[in-house]
Amino acid sequence: MKVLVAVKRVIDYNVKIRVKADKTGVETANVKMSMNPFDEIAVEEAIRMKEKGKATEVIAFSAGPAQCQETIRTALAMGADRGVHVLSDAELQPLAVAKLMKAVVDKEQPGLVIVGKQAIDDDSNQTGQMLAALLGWSQGTFANKLEIGEGVAVKREVDGGLENVMLKLPAVITTDLRLNEPRYASLPNIMKAKKKPIEQLTSEALGVDVAPRLKTLKVEEPPTRKAGIKVKTVAELVEKLKNEAGVI
Amino acid sequence: MSVLVVAAHDGKTVRANVANAVAAATQIGGDVHVLVAGSGAGDAAKEAAAIAGVAKVLQAEDAAYANWMAEDVAALVVKLAPGYGHIVMAADNVGKNLMPRVAALLDVAQVSEAIQIVSPDTFVRPIYAGNAMATVQSTDKIKVVTVRPTNFKAAAGGGSAAIEQIGGAGSAGLSNYVGAEISKSERPELTSAKIVVSGGRGLASGENFKMLETLADKLGAGLGASRAAVDAGYVPNDYQVGQTGKVVAPDLYIAIGISGAIQHLAGMKDSKTIVAINKDEEAPIFQVADYGIVGDLFQIVPELTAAIEKK
Numbered sequence: 001m002k003v004l005v006a007v008k009r010v011i012d013y014n015v016k017i018r019v020k021a022d023k024t025g026v027e028t029a030n031v032k033m034s035m036n037p038f039d040e041i042a043v044e045e046a047i048r049m050k051e052k053g054k055a056t057e058v059i060a061f062s063a064g065p066a067q068c069q070e071t072i073r074t075a076l077a078m079g080a081d082r083g084v085h086v087l088s089d090a091e092l093q094p095l096a097v098a099k100l101m102k103a104v105v106d107k108e109q110p111g112l113v114i115v116g117k118q119a120i121d122d123d124s125n126q127t128g129q130m131l132a133a134l135l136g137w138s139q140g141t142f143a144n145k146l147e148i149g150e151g152v153a154v155k156r157e158v159d160g161g162l163e164n165v166m167l168k169l170p171a172v173i174t175t176d177l178r179l180n181e182p183r184y185a186s187l188p189n190i191m192k193a194k195k196k197p198i199e200q201l202t203s204e205a206l207g208v209d210v211a212p213r214l215k216t217l218k219v220e221e222p223p224t225r226k227a228g229i230k231v232k233t234v235a236e237l238v239e240k241l242k243n244e245a246g247v248i
Numbered sequence: 249m250s251v252l253v254v255a256a257h258d259g260k261t262v263r264a265n266v267a268n269a270v271a272a273a274t275q276i277g278g279d280v281h282v283l284v285a286g287s288g289a290g291d292a293a294k295e296a297a298a299i300a301g302v303a304k305v306l307q308a309e310d311a312a313y314a315n316w317m318a319e320d321v322a323a324l325v326v327k328l329a330p331g332y333g334h335i336v337m338a339a340d341n342v343g344k345n346l347m348p349r350v351a352a353l354l355d356v357a358q359v360s361e362a363i364q365i366v367s368p369d370t371f372v373r374p375i376y377a378g379n380a381m382a383t384v385q386s387t388d389k390i391k392v393v394t395v396r397p398t399n400f401k402a403a404a405g406g407g408s409a410a411i412e413q414i415g416g417a418g419s420a421g422l423s424n425y426v427g428a429e430i431s432k433s434e435r436p437e438l439t440s441a442k443i444v445v446s447g448g449r450g451l452a453s454g455e456n457f458k459m460l461e462t463l464a465d466k467l468g469a470g471l472g473a474s475r476a477a478v479d480a481g482y483v484p485n486d487y488q489v490g491q492t493g494k495v496v497a498p499d500l501y502i503a504i505g506i507s508g509a510i511q512h513l514a515g516m517k518d519s520k521t522i523v524a525i526n527k528d529e530e531a532p533i534f535q536v537a538d539y540g541i542v543g544d545l546f547q548i549v550p551e552l553t554a555a556i557e558k559k
């Protein structure tokens with residue numbers, strides 16, 4: 001069974017982002033970019049499946065500008081076998097990415113697709129569910145544990161705790177934080193990854209319309225909280241909470 | 249055009265956030281209908297009918313909807329969609345799982361976690377862990393929107409909408425519900441609690457969280473945690489507050505042994521009053537705290553617990 005994993009290039013989670021003065025978006029020039037953390041978890045899970053003999057090949061998918069190749073290389077260095085890059089300088093919204101992935105799935109016929117639950121830039125939490133819909137496949141979102149057998153048993157992180165579902169294969173999985181701890185790529189594997197193939201495609205060649213459906217009118221700074229005060233004693237804290245804030 | 253609100257429920261009661269979603273739908277305008285899909289969900293449907301502003305409840309009874317499998321419920325929502333200009337649901341785990349599937353089947357975008365309705369086609373939503381606010385305009389015919397419950401004041405009760413039985417669409421046979429491991433707690437639910445006590449890595453063990461439980465019980469508070477505390481296994485996953493966990497906005501949030509990473513702040517910085525207890529006076533949590541106290545939590549928390557009169 002082939003496994004397709006999605007890896008998105010995003011501003012690193014440690015970067016304090018800045019909104020552009022003209023309110024068109026956030027500053028991305030000279031900002032550290034990394035693989036979306038949930039996608040590292042997706043890659044790790046796929047590689048573990050291959051190591052356990054449950055997967056035959058791991059293909060890393062990314063859509064976006066030329067630099068996405070670096071993100072795919074990171075996946076290859078972790079242990080993915082090859083990459084597919086859909087080159088696009090346009091803004092790609094989740095529905096468009098899902099359609100691009102569907103086109104790649106139609107070509108590659110994987111038995112399982114693993115994507116992150118959420119991209120930490122747009123915070124959409126949509127792409128995996130949309131892809132499953134377009135393919136008519138089952139979906140195992142917010143996965144905390146996976147077990148591949150006849151189907152795939154998924155333990156999901158839900159509002160009240162955990163939920164177990166059994167999905168028919170092929171399926172789309174989205175990763176939650178506790179699914180695994182992603183490995184670091186070793187130096188020899190980083191070297192090896194340089195020789196692994198990355199196929200480059202375009203949305204035109206795949207016949208996918210990627211025009212955004214949501215128009216971003218403006219992007220602004222959130223309201224900031226006023227810094228408060230430091231109190232010296234618990235008694236002072238309780239007094240303030242009672243008489244100043246009136247919350248207890 | 250009417251707005252369809254999809255209600256998550258457990259058969260007997262609809263989730264508290266359905267009233268928040270109805271409030272958002274009312275702001276959009278037009279008749280508000282609520283879909284209650286389930287198996288033996290009559291009580292939940294009645295509850296939905298009592299939410300003020302609801303014009304009609306659609307009750308879809310089908311064994312396939314008993315456990316909210318997105319594959320099956322999405323097909324039903326899509327069938328109903330052509331009658332509506334908007335489909336709205338609270339951005340909780342059920343909404344996040346279901347609504348993108350609905351949107352893709354309709355070939356429309358989804359607006360995730362709207363915090364403000366600017367106009368029927370324009371919404372404000374947080375991006376980058378709430379460090380930027382995007383105003384987006386939908387160009388699609390049907391607008392699929394999840395809303396952040398804490399940003400919409402719950403619609404009142406006292407309504408008496410008609411309940412219409414619409415029947416189900418059956419199961420797609422793609423997935424099966426096996427069971428759940430739900431954390432049982434007598435404490436108020438995190439996302440609707442008036443007071444939330446949250447612990448982080450500073451607690452150093454699950455055993456030490458008992459200290460926070462005692463404090464929470466005295467305050468009648470819900471209990472939350474940082475990702476670090478969940479990852480370390482101190483508390484279950486559903487305690488996580490933050491960008492990729494739950495969003496809370498209580499009257500009082502007490503962050504204990506939590507440094508205040510942006511991913512954590514994303515889930516709590518709309519709280520009315522924030523208290524931080526941390527031994528590191530440079531901890532970023534103090535930048536959002538109304539009242540900070542620098543010191544060892546193992547000394548401060550018992551002192552605080554003792555100083556608070558039981559509610």
Ligand SMILES: Cc1cc2nc3c(=O)[nH]c(=O)nc-3n(C[C@H](O)[C@H](O)[C@H](O)COP(=O)(O)OP(=O)(O)OC[C@H]3O[C@@H](n4cnc5c(N)ncnc54)[C@H](O)[C@@H]3O)c2cc1C
Nearest residue numbers: 448449450474475476490491492493505507511512527545
């Ligand atoms: C993709 C992604 C998603 C994430 N999502 C979330 C999320 O939803 N929610 C979330 O919380 N985090 C999230 N994080 C993690 C986040 O970046 C931080 O790592 C996390 O919030 C840190 O948790 P913490 O504050 O408990 O731990 P730390 O940062 O280790 O802070 C512990 C604090 O406790 C204090 N302390 C220690 N001992 C004591 C003592 N005895 N008395 C008083 N104070 C003490 C220390 O001074 C320190 O400030 C996410 C990260 C990523 C990459």
Ligand SMILES: Nc1ncnc2c1ncn2[C@@H]1O[C@H](COP(=O)(O)O)[C@@H](O)[C@H]1O
Nearest residue numbers: 006007063115116118119124125126127
């Ligand atoms: N441009 C992209 N390239 C590759 N994967 C993507 C892209 N956009 C989204 N994804 C995948 O979809 C997941 C969820 O993204 P989102 O729906 O935007 O929150 C991410 O974690 C990725 O796995």
